[in-house]
Amino acid sequence: MRKPLAAAPPRLQRMILQLQKYDFTITHRPGKDIPVADTLSRKFLTYKDSSLSEGMDMQVHTVYSNLPVSDTKLKEIQAETEKDSQLTQLRKVIQDGWPEERRKCPQSVSEFWNHRDELSQINGIIFKGEKIIIPTSLREEILTKIHAGHMGMEKCKQRARDILFWPGMCKQIEDIVGKCAICLERRPSNTKEPMLPHCIPDRPWQVVATDLFTWNNKDYIVTVDYYSRYFELDKLHSTTSAAVIHKLKAAFARHGIVETLISVNGPCYKSNEFESFTKAWEFTHVTTSPHYPQSNGLAEKSVQIAKSLMDKAKADKRDPYLSLLEYRNTSVDNFKSPAQLLMSRRLRSILPSTNQQLQPEVVSYKEMHEKRAQRQQQQKRYYDKSARPLPPLIDGESVRIQEHGLWKPAVV
Numbered sequence: 001m002r003k004p005l006a007a008a009p010p011r012l013q014r015m016i017l018q019l020q021k022y023d024f025t026i027t028h029r030p031g032k033d034i035p036v037a038d039t040l041s042r043k044f045l046t047y048k049d050s051s052l053s054e055g056m057d058m059q060v061h062t063v064y065s066n067l068p069v070s071d072t073k074l075k076e077i078q079a080e081t082e083k084d085s086q087l088t089q090l091r092k093v094i095q096d097g098w099p100e101e102r103r104k105c106p107q108s109v110s111e112f113w114n115h116r117d118e119l120s121q122i123n124g125i126i127f128k129g130e131k132i133i134i135p136t137s138l139r140e141e142i143l144t145k146i147h148a149g150h151m152g153m154e155k156c157k158q159r160a161r162d163i164l165f166w167p168g169m170c171k172q173i174e175d176i177v178g179k180c181a182i183c184l185e186r187r188p189s190n191t192k193e194p195m196l197p198h199c200i201p202d203r204p205w206q207v208v209a210t211d212l213f214t215w216n217n218k219d220y221i222v223t224v225d226y227y228s229r230y231f232e233l234d235k236l237h238s239t240t241s242a243a244v245i246h247k248l249k250a251a252f253a254r255h256g257i258v259e260t261l262i263s264v265n266g267p268c269y270k271s272n273e274f275e276s277f278t279k280a281w282e283f284t285h286v287t288t289s290p291h292y293p294q295s296n297g298l299a300e301k302s303v304q305i306a307k308s309l310m311d312k313a314k315a316d317k318r319d320p321y322l323s324l325l326e327y328r329n330t331s332v333d334n335f336k337s338p339a340q341l342l343m344s345r346r347l348r349s350i351l352p353s354t355n356q357q358l359q360p361e362v363v364s365y366k367e368m369h370e371k372r373a374q375r376q377q378q379q380k381r382y383y384d385k386s387a388r389p390l391p392p393l394i395d396g397e398s399v400r401i402q403e404h405g406l407w408k409p410a411v412v
Helices: 011-020 056-060 071-083 084-098 106-118 134-144 155-162 169-176 181-185 242-256 270-281 293-316 320-329 339-341 365-387
Strands: 119-122 124-127 131-133 206-214 220-227 231-236 260-263 284-287 398-403 406-409
Touching: 056 220, 071 124, 071 134, 084 106, 084 119, 084 124, 084 242, 106 169, 131 134, 131 155, 134 155, 134 169, 181 406, 206 242, 206 293, 220 293, 231 242, 231 293, 231 406, 242 270, 260 293, 270 284, 320 339
Parallel strands: 206 260, 260 284
Antiparallel strands: 119 124, 124 131, 206 220, 220 231, 398 406
């Protein structure tokens, strides 16, 4: 009785209209809980008061007269329903009555079996409640109109469910929306995947990341150690491969040649000259994913810190190298400073310090690894709250890649 009058099939509309003047509550009890049938369900009155049915036909056909469909479209639906062999059979079953069992139902209309209590026929059009059942010949046209606004899959299904019905309608909507080239090109970015943290190095200056940036109309290169978070900052006279290689050689000469160098896919890092440098100095060069600077997050963070230090030093008219020195002497994650982790000692600065404090002291790798692993797990836990894994890709699979905001077709 909670169902709206227009949403109920005509035979129930009559009952609902007759019971409108009563205030009652319906409680369902399964048959196994009713050992003795009530009298009224077995011995009903044969007398019928004709006054009860006055105006009922007019109320039932209100659904038809208030349909938000033009007369021309209604006539087209009526004509196509007449031609549709399945709906012709369905209309006959509705008029003659449904069989007691599904296996006795005509095969052509068996897919309507679960909706049989809601089906009705008015003026040559079949309804499920107040929804029009669309003939087969018009369904492709209707699907195109449903997706005319290029709304998402769920929105299209909600719009269709509101006024239309035919078996398998939602699946067909999913197919047409899923193949729409315009929607596929302009779909939103994928949900971020769970974090894959970089492995913690075994020793200082083993894995290093590098990146270029511009500050105050001048180019700089930052080189940061994954173990200690210690970074080198150098000004570049140009962004060519030769200039970048010269600065990296100077850093490697101070701290040793790295095993792995991580960088972006910039021209200076992808040149033949840089490739020759990696082979001559015997280290592995790893580039990050295009348009995904987060995969080189430590270098990006170091660039942010370097810019902040220089901005504030310039505003305060102070020496930026003192700011850089103090940063290298400041503990990271409440543990040890970058200088202590890289060089096993504090660096003498303008702050007063004792000889004992400046004495070399090797930091335990086990202790450092535990602190760093704990920090990574905490970051991953918070990051993964809004992340989900994406299905794996297969060689030869047709996919789309996002470039400049548009998804373009490609093959794995």
